[in-house]
Amino acid sequence: MxxxxxxxxxxxxxxxxxxxxxxxxxxxxxxxxxxxxxxxYANGAQLSYSYVAPLAGPGVLSKIPGWLMRHDSPMRFRPSADPALWRWCFQFLRACTRQRSLQSTRHLLALSFLSRSLMHKLVDNEPLLDFDYARSGKLVMHRDAKAFASALGLLEFQRTLGCEQLPLDREACVRIEPALESIRHEIAGGIYTASEDTADCYxxxxxxxxxxxxxxxxxxxxxxxxxxxxxxxxxxxxxxxxxxxxxxxxxxxxxxxxxxxxxxxxxxxPVYPLKGYSLTVPIRSGGIAPRISVTDFARKVVYARLDGRMRVAGMADLAGYSNALNRRRLDTLRLESEAVFPRAGDYAAADEWAGSRPATPGxxxxxxxxxxxxxxxxxxxxxxxxxxxxxxxxxxxxxxxxxxxxxxxxxxxxxxxx
CATH class of the missing domain: 3.50.50.60 (FAD/NAD(P)-binding domain)
Incomplete structure (x- = not known):
C-alpha cells in the first residue's frame, strides 16, 4: 500500500x-x-524500559500544591482559557488512583519490553550510523527514605511482571556510580536496573x-x-x-x-504538551561525570552520558504550546546538575533546549x-x-x-x- x-x-x-x-x-x-x-531533538536520552509508571499516580496528588507554588518545582502549571488544558487536567486527576496506575504500569511494561527487544534487534542487525548508543544500566537515586521505601514496594510489583532490578543502599549507590560521591550524604538508597540503555535520539x-x-x-x-x-x-x-x-x-x-x-x-x-528542558554539557577532560544513566527521583532530573557529552533533562510545565526557553527553569536545571555532578563538565558551554512532550492524562x-x-x-x-x-x-x-x-x-x- x-x-x-x-x-x-x-x-x-x-x-x-x-x-x-x-x-x-x-x-x-x-x-x-x-x-x-x-x-x-534533545530529550533525556534514556531508554528506560523498566521505568514506565505513569506520572498520574496516587502519590502525586499530595505533591501538586507544593509543586505549583515553587518556581524550582519539577512540575509547573500556568492557567489559561484553553478548554483542552482544563479537560486534560481533570482527566489527569481522575487517573491518579492506585488501581489505574498499576494497571497502566502493567500495560506499559509489556510495551516497553517489546520495544527493548526490537531496539536491540535493530541495533544488532541494521547498518546504523553512530548515535551514542550504550547499554549503560540505570540508577534511580532517592534522597527521601519514605520515597525509597515506596520504590521498594513498586520494585516487588514490577518483579512479578518480569523486571530485574536491584535495591541499593547509600554506599552501594556510590560504588556503582562513583560520580555521586559529592552527594553521598544526601542519598537514602537507589534502584539499579542493568537492562536500561542510553542514546542520542536525534x-x-x-x-x-x-x-x-x-x-x-x-x-x-x-x-x-x-x-x-x-x-x-x-x-x-x-x-x-x-x-x-x-x-x-x-x-x-x-x-x-x-x-x-x-x-x-x-x-x-486527549494529548496536551508537557514542556521539558534539557542541557547538553561538554564533559571536561578528566571530568567526573556519570558512566551509567542516573535519575534523581526527588528532583525529577535525569542524566545520561553520550560519549563526550552529558545530557541533563527534566521538569514538566503545563504552559501551552510554546517551546520558548524559560531562563529561570534552565537556571534551576543547571544548578541542580552542578550540585549533583559539580566536576562533570563545562556547564557554561552547555547547549540549552526546550521541547513539548505529547502526553495523555493517564x-x-x-x-x-x-x-x-x-x-x-x-x-x-x-x-x-x-x-x-x-x-x-x-x-x-x-x-x-x-x-x-x-x-x-x-x-x-x-x-x-x-
Whole structure:
C-alpha cells in the first residue's frame, strides 16, 4: 500500500521503518527542514524500559500544591482559557488512583519490553550510523527514605511482571556510580536496573532517515499538513496547503501537533504538551561525570552520558504550546546538575533546549485505528517516546496489516482513552 506518515520524529521514523519492512511504499512528511527537530531533538536520552509508571499516580496528588507554588518545582502549571488544558487536567486527576496506575504500569511494561527487544534487534542487525548508543544500566537515586521505601514496594510489583532490578543502599549507590560521591550524604538508597540503555535520539533519527532513504522511503520536508479533508468512502485525504498528498493510508505521528490537525476531522485525542528542558554539557577532560544513566527521583532530573557529552533533562510545565526557553527553569536545571555532578563538565558551554512532550492524562499512548477507515494514530507517548517508539511502531504495522500483535494492545486504542 501507499502510506503517508505525518511526522519525522522518532515515532514517525520508526513507524516508517516497520511499514517499509512490511513492503509498503512509505512517504514521511514533516513541516520542519529535516528529521528529529522537535521533541526528539534533545530529550533525556534514556531508554528506560523498566521505568514506565505513569506520572498520574496516587502519590502525586499530595505533591501538586507544593509543586505549583515553587518556581524550582519539577512540575509547573500556568492557567489559561484553553478548554483542552482544563479537560486534560481533570482527566489527569481522575487517573491518579492506585488501581489505574498499576494497571497502566502493567500495560506499559509489556510495551516497553517489546520495544527493548526490537531496539536491540535493530541495533544488532541494521547498518546504523553512530548515535551514542550504550547499554549503560540505570540508577534511580532517592534522597527521601519514605520515597525509597515506596520504590521498594513498586520494585516487588514490577518483579512479578518480569523486571530485574536491584535495591541499593547509600554506599552501594556510590560504588556503582562513583560520580555521586559529592552527594553521598544526601542519598537514602537507589534502584539499579542493568537492562536500561542510553542514546542520542536525534542522531538515531538521522541514522534511520539514511537507512530508509536507501530502501526507497520518500521524505517531504517543509510541508506543513494543514488539513485532513473528508473523501468518499469514509476516508480522508491529507492536504499541505493547496496540495493533496497521495496515499491510501495515513498515519498521524505528529506529537503535540496531532490534536489541532485531527479535531476538524472529528477525531479528539486527549494529548496536551508537557514542556521539558534539557542541557547538553561538554564533559571536561578528566571530568567526573556519570558512566551509567542516573535519575534523581526527588528532583525529577535525569542524566545520561553520550560519549563526550552529558545530557541533563527534566521538569514538566503545563504552559501551552510554546517551546520558548524559560531562563529561570534552565537556571534551576543547571544548578541542580552542578550540585549533583559539580566536576562533570563545562556547564557554561552547555547547549540549552526546550521541547513539548505529547502526553495523555493517564500516560498511555494512543496506537491504532480511528473511526475513519484509512486514518491511523501513533501519538501520546509523553516522556517515553524514545523508549516506546519501536514497540508502538511494530504494533501499528501489525494492526494495519491485520496480523496478530505481540500482545493484546486494545488498551492503547483511541476508544480506550476517555
Amino acid at each position: 501507499e502510506i503517508i506518515v505525518l511526522g519525522a520524529g522518532v515515532i514517525g521514523l520508526t513507524t516508517a521503518y516497520y511499514l517499509n519492512a512490511s513492503g509498503h511504499h512509505v512517504t514521511v512528511v514533516d513541516r520542519r527542514s529535516q528529521v528529529g527537530l522537535e521533541t526528539s 542522531r538515531f533519527c538521522l541514522s534511520l532517515e539514511k537507512l530508509l532513504r536507501g530502501r526507497g522511503v520518500v521524505f517531504e520536508f517543509s510541508a506543513d499538513v494543514s488539513a485532513l479533508k473528508h473523501a468518499p468512502g469514509g476516508r480522508v485525504e491529507a492536504w499541505a496547503g493547496a496540495r493533496r498528498l497521495p496515499g491510501e493510508q495515513i498515519v498521524v505521528a505528529l506529537g503535540c501537533g496531532s490534536t489541532k490537525l485531527l479535531r476538524p476531522a472529528g477525531i479528539d485525542v 500516560g498511555m499512548p494512543i496506537v491504532g485505528s480511528t473511526p475513519i477507515k484509512n486514518l491511523w494514530l501513533n501519538v501520546g507517548q509523553g516522556a517515553l517516546g524514545f523508549t516506546l517508539a519501536t514497540g508502538c511502531a511494530q504494533l501499528l504495522d501489525d494492526l494495519i496489516a491485520q496480523r496478530p500483535t505481540a500482545f493484546d494492545c486494545s488498551m492503547f486504542n483511541l476508544s480506550a482513552h476517555p
